[in-house]
Amino acid sequence: MADRKFKTKMKIIFLLSTLSGALPVRRRPHCHACFNGMCHSRSTVFTAHKFSGQLAVDRTANILYFHYQTNRSIDHTGSFDLNDIKFKVLPKIGFTFGRAVDQSTREVFMSGTVGIHKYNPKTNTVKSIGLTDKTIWHLQYKDKIYYSEFKSKGIFTYEKNKIKSIKALSNFHVDDFVIDKQNDIYFLSDSMIYRLKNGTKTADFFIDEIFSLATDKKGDVHFIQPGSRTVYILDYSKDSLTELGAIGKGTPFSVVFDADNNMIYHDVDDEKLYYLMPNYSLCTVTTRGKGKNVKKFVSMRNE
Numbered sequence: 001m002a003d004r005k006f007k008t009k010m011k012i013i014f015l016l017s018t019l020s021g022a023l024p025v026r027r028r029p030h031c032h033a034c035f036n037g038m039c040h041s042r043s044t045v046f047t048a049h050k051f052s053g054q055l056a057v058d059r060t061a062n063i064l065y066f067h068y069q070t071n072r073s074i075d076h077t078g079s080f081d082l083n084d085i086k087f088k089v090l091p092k093i094g095f096t097f098g099r100a101v102d103q104s105t106r107e108v109f110m111s112g113t114v115g116i117h118k119y120n121p122k123t124n125t126v127k128s129i130g131l132t133d134k135t136i137w138h139l140q141y142k143d144k145i146y147y148s149e150f151k152s153k154g155i156f157t158y159e160k161n162k163i164k165s166i167k168a169l170s171n172f173h174v175d176d177f178v179i180d181k182q183n184d185i186y187f188l189s190d191s192m193i194y195r196l197k198n199g200t201k202t203a204d205f206f207i208d209e210i211f212s213l214a215t216d217k218k219g220d221v222h223f224i225q226p227g228s229r230t231v232y233i234l235d236y237s238k239d240s241l242t243e244l245g246a247i248g249k250g251t252p253f254s255v256v257f258d259a260d261n262n263m264i265y266h267d268v269d270d271e272k273l274y275y276l277m278p279n280y281s282l283c284t285v286t287t288r289g290k291g292k293n294v295k296k297f298v299s300m301r302n303e
Ligand SMILES: *[C@@H]1O[C@H](CO)[C@@H](O)[C@H](O)[C@H]1NC(C)=O
Pocket: 028, 029, 030, 031, 039, 279, 280, 281, 300
């Protein structure tokens, strides 16, 4: 126990030193990601034996929520305050998978092995809000709860204790989904991305690729290719994907954006959560490999 506390403290000190940039020691040049031709440096938010499920951010207080397993396979749901650099284990809840924040109330919705739980950060309490006969897979919150069920089809909404199925999606096995600023739903099904436009009755094929999906602070949808590490953004004026840039190493997976619209992601290679901050040096992205083995690399640009 004391050991774990110590480790947490060390991590916090590390994050503090990297985030504040106050570290007097000169480190090797770093340009971990390149977005719009601009270097982004990464810092470790948290290291665990294993992470699973979604990441979520309360953008009012800038708190990140995640599930992790300790060295001894003990499940915890944790939070990390990105402003105050404070780590906390949520009470009375171990394993959670889906996570979503109601940005207006700061409440965090989480799916456990069954049901949905609500965490109130103001009172530091967790309570069940129902669906206890269901195993929820992914959660999103946009004016209400949206969820998909583990190993079943469709996306549902849950509001005032009432479940509604989104009819257009009832035949899709949904692996990941987001709701963007236009209330369009993008989802991954059978390794392809589909889109259900707000107010329409059928979902259309969007692109034949596996992406991890994320919406940023503005509600703009991002597509992250874990294998190649490329990040695309939807150009809403042209309705097509534009390459924003890439992360230079690892395998980025669940991605979220914080209150400053900085990217946080889970790297499945080294089981760390990383935080990317613009560093304002110029950079370039290079491509190596072919087909499914394409990888992106990032380097500083020497003027
Ligand atoms: C960004 O990173 C590069 C490489 O480490 C460094 O040379 C440069 O000074 C950094 N710029 C800022 C604004 O921190």
